Amino acid sequence: MTADVETPPSPSIAPVPLPERLDTATVEVLKGLVEQAEATDCALDASGVAYIGGLCLQVLLASGRPLVAPSEKVREAFALFGVSEFLSEPPTSSSELSV
């Protein structure tokens, strides 16, 4: 199958995969990844994420990068933090581009 048909929101470059645990210890790493995604204008791959802490949530929210294929855990975490709407309607330019 061709990837560009399968994942409409993804830009030309493959999404940046995120680490499994986004806890306080990984917040710096995450910021680096998000900045990298920002620079190359690509999405973030949240399929492997199992844990999101408060600080990492801030980074994700601040970046406004779309999360591709969020795992069930990510959905739960966003619901817990009361930011589910952020997942369903990524208000970013990249998503508009692909639509």
Added chain:
Amino acid sequence: MDDILQIFFQECDEQLQELERGLSALSDGESEHETVNAVFRAVHSIKGGAASFGLDNLVRFAHVFENSLDGLRSGRFAPTHDVVKVFLKAMDVLSDLVNEARGGATVDSARVAESHAELADISGTGSNQNASQAATTEDVIPADFSPVPMDFEPVPADFEPVPFDFDFGEEEAPPAAASLLVTFRPHDALYERGDDARNILIGLADLARECDGEILTTCDRSALPPLADLLPDKSYLSWQVVLPPAVSEDNANAVFDWISEDCDFSIVREGAEAAAPQEPTIEQPEPAEVVAVIPPVEDHEAPPPAPTPSVAHPVQILSPLPAPATPDAHPGPSPAGSAASSTANGAAQTAARKPEQASIRVDLHRIDDLMDLVGELVIAQAAIESLSRRTDAAGQHELVQSISSMQSLTRDIQDAVMAVRAQPVRAVFQRMQRVVREASSMTHKDIVLTLEGEDTEVDRTLVEKLTDPLTHMLRNAVDHGIESPEARIAAGKPAEGHIVLSAEHRSGRILITIKDDGAGINRQRVFETAVKRGVIPADAVLSDDEVNNLIFMPGFSTAAQVSNLSGRGVGMDVVKQAIQSLGSRITISSIPGKGTTFGFSLPLTLAILDGMLISASGSTMVIPISSVIETMIVNQSDVYALPDGSNVISIRGDCMPLIPLATVLKLSNSPPPDSLDASVILVVENESGARAALIVDEIRDQTQVVIKSIESNYRQIFGVSAATILGDGSVSLILDVSALVASAIGHIDIKPSNIRAELAA
């Protein structure tokens, strides 16, 4: 206050044992709900008690521990091997913190922080365990953080603490009509401590779920800067959570109990704010709880003879007459009253603490048994008194009968008192779990210690004295006995090593064995090392048993390098001395490739001994019955003379040295008679199974004797272990059979064949 504190520490000891038992069960795969609950309760009780005494360090750690256990209890994660390991480690830290609170050594804060981080990690909370380990050790518990003081009175009789945690002992508040509005904004410090806003939300969600409701969370992102300006470790977000009406303010407050300093928060009843502002400030969650707690204390005070702390039991019951005021027994009301005044400065008191008080807990029925016997004794004494006034023959006969029944009564009382002093070895054995755990983590080995016969009871003086030798021996087993995982796999064994520590009663003594499945003693290397260290000459011819025993020589160690644990050559000779002072000797059996077994047997008490009264050259002496195998009359044809003038006797094919007791002890100067025909001999055995035959003049009686130390009253004498006073008032010596056998065997190189067979097996 000190009395209550003392009871608290006793409770802690019990809870820690309970914890250890529960965690062992968990690690054995028993993850029933009840086990998990028991573990949780233990930690919770310690936390509750500690909070009431203002033991901040303890409370803080117990809280984190409890939170993790709660994750286990609510099934958020399974008790896997790794999880249990973290819990075991945390338990060690907890027990050290208890000890610290008691006035013991200060616990390394890095260790606490490490365990803290691990616990936080497994419970799925945010933790900065990996990246900022160094920072964590200092910052996880800020020095200025003080938990909300729990201003409640402890209930000494049953130390079930007051539930101040939201999910324990659900005290349902009457549901208010309006829903509860919680707003909070975490500080940066919250994250620095390894906590996470997520946990607060989970806590609130749990609360809602308990009331079959849901939370409505709104995240306030107004303070969030664009990514470029965002500092990763700064907290920007705040939340507003609407809880269902059934959730009480107290429960919601409890979620913030431990983070109130690191988080701005407010809890408001929606709509009810103007009408009844019950909670003007959130900073005082405790008043409601104090009200809830004090009544039970008063309940205990009301009936004065109500359940007093169990320490008081022995004293109270043993003194049937009300006259003497017993110092130990504190009457119910006083501790509570004094505590009320001193709870406030409880924190200040934690610094200066009295040394540990010696007290034991005894089953009530044992005291009752003893009381019954004492009653019998009083009756028997009255009977003897009245009989002794009679002069007729029948009276005399009855008197003799009465005295003999009193004899058995005395024996029963002795047993009953022994039973009061007896304690299961569990207390010591369970401590060994930790020794092995720590030793194996230091040596990077994976070792499981299995305990057997922990319920075996011995005199408490012995229980206490067992700790040190067992610690040394187990460390030795971990360090030298069990091979490295690689070597084990190469030898076709499972990578996980096993050590079995067992206790059992065997013919009036308690037999303790430590068995490992390691490589066994490398006799070649032991021999070479002994030669190198000048312990033995290079041309010495030693039996396997003697080579094994070389490891007990002072200054001996085969460890290629000195490790933290052992290898300094001080351990095993200390062990040997300690065991010897308890009246035993260590036996070793080692099979190359299969493992080593250390064993020693201890008397049940150090105070009384069953002995055989013998006489030699006019002196009456006592030989411990446990070491006498048999008694017989010598047949001259079984005796063989050796070139050095000594004799050996062959009994059913076993040759053993003949020891003329009077001569060996230098009681008589006359040379032994030429013919030993018809002499009385006692075949005696030492702990390692070596036998010798003692020639005595006469066997008099079998009796119980009270052991009196001869070393402390006089000095050490060869062949004599102690002294006693006989019924006729004369002093009699108790013979040290082990020393006698050892000296005889030193003269004659002879070993019972079965010992060799055992070693060869």
